[in-house]
Amino acid sequence: MTTTPVEPERSDRVWTIPNLLSMLRLVGVPIFLWAILTKHDTLALVVLMLSGISDYLDGKIARKFNLISNLGALLDPIADRLYILSTLLGLAWREIIPWWLVGVLIAREVFLTLLLLYARTKGLREMPVHFVGKAATFNLLYAFPCLLLADGDSTLAQIARPIGWGFAWWGIVLYWVAGLMYAVQLRRYVRAATLHPTAT
Incomplete structure (x- = not known):
């Protein structure tokens, strides 16, 4: 029997809403x-929040309407x-x-890249995205606007700081x-392919 993860059927369409x-x-x-490096924080926050909303919508629309x-x-x-990378930097x-946080998350990306390269040598083109990975991304993309808002001494900054770090820590743990x-x-998958070479 096959142990290859089953994914929804994909099309070759390009011009879809998602x-x-x-x-x-x-x-x-x-x-x-550009906005975050030049301290145009309002623009940076707007772009980041729109990115998070569109990330949710494109997946929702794609699944609901088979796109x-x-x-x-x-x-x-x-x-x-x-x-994630541009926000971290x-x-x-x-x-x-702190820069160590950048290192921790980039190290995970390096680990995953090496893992995917190994997977391809075993005939697995890609690994399907699962819930934990999406949850990690969700937490990080919500942590970053809060951490940006936390830059300062205002009341809003003091409220945003623990919320931002809460999302960040959850995101780091779930990412790994x-x-x-x-x-x-x-x-x-590799073990099953070795035991049942004709089934994978």
């Missing part, structure tokens, strides 16, 4: 990075990672978060848990 939302998210990355596509499966995680550059779950999932 894909357009993902493209708009990608366009927003350089705008966001899941190969392009969308590529664009969505790329956009997520670019926003921007917040660390402005000394809002998701990576370890991928490793376990891949190990099971």
Whole structure:
């Protein structure tokens, strides 16, 4: 029997609403990075919040109206990672978060990249996104606006700071848990492929 993870069927369509939302998210990355580095915090917050909303909507629309596509499966995680990376670098550059936090999250990305490269040598093209990984991304994308709001001594900053760090810690833990779950999932797939080479 096969142990290859089953995913919804994807189409080759390009011009769908979910894909357009993902493209708009990608366009927003350089705008966001410029805004956060030049301390245009209001613009940075707006772009980041719109990114989070569009991230939720593109997945919801794709699943509800059967608009899941190969392009969308590529664009969505790329956009997520670019926003996470650009936000991390921007917040660390402005000394809002420590650089070790950047290192912890980038180390997870390196780990996952190596894992995916190994998976391809075993015939598995990609690992399906699971709930824990999406939850980790959700927490991080909500942590960053709060941490940006926390930059200062205002009442709003004092309220946003514990909320932002709460989301951040949950995001860090879940991000690594998701990576370890991928490793376990891949190990099971490789073991099953070895025991039943004609079933995978």
